[in-house]
Amino acid sequence: MTKPRYHHGDLRAGLIEAARRLVEAKGPERLTMSDASRAAGVSTAAPYRYFADRDALLDAVALEGMERQRHAMQAGGDSHPPGSDAAISAIGLAYIGFATRERGVFRLMFSLTRTHARHPQLLQTGRATFGVLLRHLAQRDGVATDDPSVLARGLKLWTFVHGLSFLLIDDKVSAMEIPLDLPATVADATRRFLRDD
Amino acid sequence: MTKPRYHHGDLRAGLIEAARRLVEAKGPERLTMSDASRAAGVSTAAPYRYFADRDALLDAVALEGMERQRHAMQAGGDSHPPGSDAAISAIGLAYIGFATRERGVFRLMFSLTRTHARHPQLLQTGRATFGVLLRHLAQRDGVATDDPSVLARGLKLWTFVHGLSFLLIDDKVSAMEIPLDLPATVADATRRFLRDD
DNA sequence: GCCATCATGTTAGAAGTTCTAACATGATCT
DNA sequence: AGATCATGTTAGAACTTCTAACATGATGGC
Structure with missing residues (x-):
């Protein structure tokens, strides 16, 4: 099992992948940053380092x-x-x-x-x-x-x-x-x- | 000038028309109930009488x-x-x-x-x-x-x-x-x- | 090897959203 | 005229996006 690390590694790619899955599962308009963050295993503010x-x-x-x-x-x-x-x-x-x-x-x-x-x-x-x-x-x-x-x-x-x-x-x-x-x-x-x- | 009345008259139709205009102006995903209510001249809770x-x-x-x-x-x-x-x-x-x-x-x-x-x-x-x-x-x-x-x-x-x-x-x-x-x-x-x- | 720096994360919160619950108003019918 | 009930309002809970201020730990110079 992987230890939860403070630094994600490649959060940008992780978020895109998580978002892709969620878009596919629930439709683009249902995607929330909260969900994407949760799926990527980070806080809801983290994505804003990479996406405006x-x-x-x-x-x-x-x-x-x-x-x-x-x-x-x-x-x-x-x-x-x-x-x-x-x-x-x-x-x-x-x-x-x-x-x-x-x-x-x-x-x-x-x-x-x-x-x-x-x-x-x-x-x-x-x-x-x-x-x-x-x-x-x-x-x-x-x-x-x-x-x-x-x-x-x-x-x-x-x-x-x-x-x-x-x-x-x-x-x-x-x-x-x-x-x-x-x-x-x-x-x-x-x-x-x-x-x- | 029309007096602001408590009862709208035909709020259902008014909301559809207001929503139509907003959808056209800003796109479907940008439509908010708040905006539609405001455009129709009612409170944000009023639409829920007509739309689930x-x-x-x-x-x-x-x-x-x-x-x-x-x-x-x-x-x-x-x-x-x-x-x-x-x-x-x-x-x-x-x-x-x-x-x-x-x-x-x-x-x-x-x-x-x-x-x-x-x-x-x-x-x-x-x-x-x-x-x-x-x-x-x-x-x-x-x-x-x-x-x-x-x-x-x-x-x-x-x-x-x-x-x-x-x-x-x-x-x-x-x-x-x-x-x-x-x-x-x-x-x-x-x-x-x-x-x- | 140690420590300063800074990229990368977190927590806290402001502003705005949907939707519900409880209350207010006035149109209508006897 | 007064009771009734459809139709509105206000207040607020739970959620959202996004910002600000702070925390952590990876990295490179000494």
């Missing part, structure tokens, strides 16, 4: 989530030929898979109103995530990632997987009693958005 | 928003031949239009975790909203609204407009510097999802 306020801790949880989601998407794309329909579908499925595995964190990632002004790192990470998709689309057509047609297709694909993620984590699909073959649906949408006519 | 707790007030705001969104979609569809691509696009645009006009309320409508169990009326109203779209899709194909192909197409179209709504209200489209012709994009997605091959 509650929102700053949530920002950190969101950022960490964005990075994990991006890695999942990267891995999904890498397991298929670059720029192929299969690769692009896999990226979308990885996006949705992250959302459904980590509803709380995913919801948090997209509930930070006007957060970009407050925390440019979140914007940067968001761009990197979108870039995973853009690179495959650009490769497919042999153009640059900021080509207007790549951006337009990227937006439509992102829109679709983003929307489906939300409908799934809000249980709308089941509430409306809609049968769903997720991989087939994502593949279908990918094919429809990528065809030229 | 803060969440119940938010539920009421969400419900009212869902009804207004449904009416907007209904009107959009009605202004075109039933079942036409134009009608279906118009429904989608009305959905997105509501979301961007009332970000706070729209976000609230889709942030009520596990609320269906708590408030079946929200589920019922959600079904009615989806039904606006389903009726046009069913009409188009001359089948019932619960036909699997209608449900599948309905889900894809909903997914798209839902996703685009969220990306717009979260300022992701502008953050990623994606040029967007909204009506054209919705029309394009509608056409792609409705074609048979």
